[in-house]
Amino acid sequence: MNRICELFSIKYPIVQAGMVWCSGWELASAVSNAGGLGIIGAGSMYPEVLLKHIQKTKANTNFPFAVNLPLLYPSIDEHIAIIIAEKVPIVFTSAGNPALWTNTLKQAGIIVVHVVANTKFALKAIDAGVDAIVAEGFEAGGHNGKEETTTLCLIPKIVEAVKIPVIAAGGIASGKSMLAAFALGAEAVQIGSRFAASVESSAHQNFKNAIIEAKEGATKLSMKKLTPVRLLNNNFAQTIYTAEENGASKEELSKLLGKGRAKAGMFEGDMQNGELEIGQVAANFDAILPASEILNEIWKEFLAEKEKLQRLKF
Incomplete structure (x- = not known):
């Protein structure tokens, strides 16, 4: 059994990134309904907006979903209170010290995942007690690591340093790149840019068009x-x-x-x-598709490429 699928109670080890202005309830529920883990991006939401998106996600999927919470957000105490009150099952934290809120969330029965871009912060996340880590390489969109470490270099380094499951992120948008991440030791992938250009993304159509162009x-x-x-x-x-x-x-x-x-x-x-x-x-795809179609294409390609590699003879 894949440890991430078991931890999150999901069908496929595919996580949709919690992107500001792109990851509302429609995208999160669509990805969760398709068998992955959908995430609400709370970094662009006032507390009352986050509450609405959580409640709409719960109304539109019976499957697990998560909230991405940048720890530097000014109203984070209000966000935390809403997340706990609404019994959100999983929280991805980023952009800050995981020691600040991990224990509070875990005491409320919430699974906590932290996003890092280097080994130093991966170890800090372990000390804070997180359940899994997202290792995000330099290729990723949005906020990134100062070290500019690529996904190919970052994933095996962090996998070697920790015992909990690692989710690979940065430059992953296909089954082939997902398989490469698994070869490096990851047990799931987090995908942002491809889902930002999905039908259900809350991004403006102009931005979606710019992504695929x-x-x-x-x-x-x-x-x-x-x-x-x-x-x-x-x-x-x-x-x-x-x-x-x-x-x-x-x-x-x-x-x-x-x-x-x-x-x-x-x-x-x-x-x-x-x-x-x-x-x-973003340079690798050229169509705006439903989130379920994106996820299914990635998974089918992952399986096909895995089988192809297993047939290789040396």
Whole structure:
């Protein structure tokens, strides 16, 4: 039995990432209904909005789902209270110290998974008592690790360092890449960019179109002086790149970023002045599909490629 499937009580070891402005109740429930683990991205939600999305997810799926909770979120105590009150079964934490809330969540009977980008923080997550780890490589969209360690290098390093299940993330959007992650020691994959461009994604249609039109080299990791984020190239990204090349300070970059920039781009569809967070793997697909179809295609390809490798003779 796959440890992640057993831990989450899901059919397939495929997790949909909790992406800001893309991962609402429709996407989370669609992925869970298809046999994976759907996740609500709480990082862009006020407490009352999160409550609505949790309740709608519960109304639209009878299968397990999760909430992704950035630990630096200013209203996190309210989010935690809602998650516990609504009996959310699984929480993925990220962007902060897992020691702050892991025990509180586990005492409420919640499974806790933490997202890391290096071995140091993986070990801290172990000390905090998490049940599984997401190891996210440099290829990933959204917020990323400063070390720029690729998935191919990161996964085996973390698998070697911990005994709990590891979920691979970053650059995974197909059965082939899923199989590669398993070969490196992962027991599940977390997929963001491919689901961001799904029918049920809450992203603006303009952003979905931009994702599937993206070519190689269309994204770049930026703003390492603030919180590293991988951006799709547009006017805003070019402004950031230029500022960084000119040695802009943390304060100057923060001023350029302003407020509501990610919402403007990914949720409201401003393709030139908004912040567009997406992974390198966006260059690898070219169609907006239902989440269930995406998941089924990935799983079928995973099995087919696994069988093909088993037939190889050396």
